[in-house]
């Protein structure tokens with residue numbers, strides 16, 4: 001488990017005014033989606049990011 005999880009699958013676990021908390025279905029980490037901006041979230045999954053995944 002030394003490889004950094006790219007959190008390919010997340011789900012929203014809580015939502016506050018302008019913050020969404022998401023949980024990674026792979027590693028179980030919970031973080032707010034503001035930190036997660038650069039990555040894809042749920043329906044915003046972009047297929048064209050494939051080349052960034054090793």
Ligand SMILES: [Zn+2]
Nearest residue numbers: 005007024027
């Ligand atoms: Zn993860």
